Amino acid sequence: MPVVDSDPTTQRALGYPPRRVVPPAAAKLRILATADRLFYDEGIRSVGIDRLISESEVTKATFYKHYGSKDRLILEYVKSRHRAEVAVTEQVIDQAQTPKDAVQALVAALVADIQRPDFRGCAFINAAAEFGDEGHPVRETVNEHRDWYTDTLAALFSRLGHPLPGDAADDFILARDGAMAGGYAGDAIAASTALQRASVRILDI
Incomplete structure (x- = not known):
């Protein structure tokens, strides 16, 4: 904090x-x-x-x-979730030996998260779904979080030598979003396994 x-x-x-x-x-x-x-x-x-x-x-x-007000607390909730995810992601990347190891470690962390008994999906997607106005501070904070995550992944794929690091980051996030939604609404094992398969294809350069 x-x-x-x-x-x-x-x-x-x-x-x-x-x-x-x-x-x-x-x-x-x-x-x-x-x-x-x-x-x-x-x-x-x-x-x-x-x-x-x-x-x-x-x-x-x-x-x-x-x-x-509750509105200020809601915004701080989303911001604190962002700070926590930044800290965890940076730690995973710092501890990895190579960019590929870092991506695989991020996938492993996502899989573990999806398979938690108390998993309720992505906190940022959930928050965005509750605030339809794109100009609302909560939506702006969610967008900033997703921009940070995209940039972080693109930098990893660039270091990895991917010819289209931005596209690879977008593909990864799409797979990640789908796995988190599917893991909550459906079969967590199937969703996390699909994420692992997708990450292998993205890394296969």
């Missing part, structure tokens, strides 16, 4: 103490964790503020102090 004050302790006037980096309040993190669980499991619009407050074990005043 980001800190409340992320400004580094540099460029301070002489004689003043360094600025202290303050972590987010425990209640704020608890509200976000509760929203993350409920929004993903049950849908964003179906979960009301009263339930969020009750299951977060905070007061209404505390909720509004930290988020001000």
